[in-house]
Amino acid sequence: MCGRYATTRESVDLAELFEALDESDGGVAVDYNVAPTDPVPIVRVADGARVLRVARWGLVPHWAPDARGAARMINARAETVITSTAYGPAFAHRRCLIPADGWYEWTKGPDGRQAHYLTSAGGDVLCFAGLYARWQDLLTCTILTTAAAGPLVAVHHRMPLLLPRSRWARWLDGPAGADLLEVPDESFLERIEIRPVGPAVGDVRNDGPGLVTPVRAPDEPPLTLF
Numbered sequence: 001m002c003g004r005y006a007t008t009r010e011s012v013d014l015a016e017l018f019e020a021l022d023e024s025d026g027g028v029a030v031d032y033n034v035a036p037t038d039p040v041p042i043v044r045v046a047d048g049a050r051v052l053r054v055a056r057w058g059l060v061p062h063w064a065p066d067a068r069g070a071a072r073m074i075n076a077r078a079e080t081v082i083t084s085t086a087y088g089p090a091f092a093h094r095r096c097l098i099p100a101d102g103w104y105e106w107t108k109g110p111d112g113r114q115a116h117y118l119t120s121a122g123g124d125v126l127c128f129a130g131l132y133a134r135w136q137d138l139l140t141c142t143i144l145t146t147a148a149a150g151p152l153v154a155v156h157h158r159m160p161l162l163l164p165r166s167r168w169a170r171w172l173d174g175p176a177g178a179d180l181l182e183v184p185d186e187s188f189l190e191r192i193e194i195r196p197v198g199p200a201v202g203d204v205r206n207d208g209p210g211l212v213t214p215v216r217a218p219d220e221p222p223l224t225l226f
Contacts, residue, residue, distance in 0.1 A: 002074070002075055002103050002143050002145055002158075002159070002160040003035075003074065003075075003104075004033065004034065004035060004103065004104040004201065005034050005100045005101075005102065005103035005104065005128075006031065006032045006034065006100060006101045006102050006103070006104075006117070006119075006211070006212060007030075007031055007034060007040060007041060007099060007100050007101060008030045008031070008101050008209075009028075009041075009099065009101070009125060010028065010030075011024045011026070011027075011028035011052060014043070014052055014099055014125075015052045017099075017125060018043045018050055018052065018097065018099070018168070019050055020043050020049075020050035020051055020052045021049055021050065021052065022051075022052050023051045023052060023053050024041060024052050024053060024054050025054070027039055027054035028041045028052070028054060032201075032209060032211045032212060033201055033206055033207045033211055034057065034100075035057075036057055036058050036070070036071040036074045037056055037057060037058050037070055037071055038056070038057050039054045039055070039057075040054065040055060040056075040057045040098065040141065041053070041054055041055075041098075041099055042054070042055045042097065042098050042130060042132060042141050043096060043097040043098075043099070043172075044094070044095075044096040044097075044132055044172070045172050045173060050172070054139070055096075055132055055139040055140055056070065056139065056140045056141070057070075057074055057141060057142075057143075058070030058072075058073050058140055058141075059073040059076070059086070059087070059090065059131060059132070059133050059140050059141060059142035060073070060135035061086055061089075061090075061133055061135070062134060062135055064135060067135055067138060067140075070140060073086065073142055074142055074143065075142060075143055075144070075145045076131060076142045076144050076145070077144075077145060077146075078129075078144050078145065078146040078161050078181040079146070079147075081131075081144060081181070082176070082178065087131060087142065090131035090132065090133050091131055091176055092176040093176075094131055094132050094133060095130070095131055095132075095171055095172060095176075095180075096130040096131065096132045096141060096172070097128070097129075097130060097163065097168055097171065097172065098127070098128040098129075098130035098141060098143055099125050099126070099127055099128075100125070100126045100128055100160075101119055101120075101125065101212075102117050102118050102119030102120070102126065102212065103117075103118050103160060104116065104117055104118070104197075104201055105118060105155040105156040106202075107154075107155055107156075113202075114196055115196070115197050115198065115199060115201050115202065116155050116194050116195060116196055117195045117197045117211075117212045118152065118155070118159075118192055118193070118194055118195070119192070119193050119195065119212070120191060120192065120193070121191050121192065121193040122191065126162060127163045127164075127165070127168060128143045128144070128161065128162065128163070129143070129144040129160070129162075129163050129171055129180075129181075130142060130143055130144065131144070143160050143161075144160070144161040144181070145158045145159065145160055145161060146158070146161045146181065146183055147183075149183050149184075149186065150186045150189035151189060151192070151194065152189055152192060152194070155194055161181065162188070163184075164184055164188055195212070195214045196214060196215050197211060197212055197213065197214060197215055198210075198211070198215050
């Protein structure tokens with residue numbers, strides 16, 4: 001799953017990277033601890049052009065009586081998204097790219113829970129496959145998840161559906177077929193760093209680059225010079 005992530009690029013950088021018009025109105029914020037219902041940047045197509053907007057994380061279908069269920073709809077399962085009443089229409093017509101620097105997962109060990117930050121080893125922006133919807137005047141989004149693959153199975157059985165740059169255009173504009181839901185090949189996943197980090201990320205009130213500073217995992221032997 002993906003229940004917490006980081007997005008730390010300015011809107012001007014994201015607009016350039018995704019070749020999008022910046023319509024975020026200054027709403028893109030550096031956030032090392034994005035939590036459900038937080039505002040996040042997304043890239044979607046509007047009137048034939050890519051645009052950068054800010055949406056609230058947690059999809060609210062247009063037919064929902066209210067927005068209270070958004071926190072339960074931060075993730076959509078790739079295995080059922082096509083036929084889902086809640087997510088299917090968005091998959092067919094309202095797909096978006098959700099930029100991120102990395103996401104967090106927790107593992108259980110002999111000394112308790114260990115937080116991990118999963119990020120590009122080369123420092124590149126990651127791109128989650130996303131869907132968006134509009135509920136009244138509120139733009140909302142969700143992140144697709146799929147079964148973990150490659151080295152990422154070590155930290156969780158689910159992972160965000162990651163989109164290499166070569167698949168961005170296809171995700172935004174391609175026909176809504178099952179081929180869109182393919183997991184990246186293992187060579188791509190092997191470039192994801194699994195970084196043990198401190199427990200502070202577990203509190204949504206905490207923010208800042210210190211959350212992604214690497215720490216030694218409890219079961220990892222200390223480094224020595226000899």
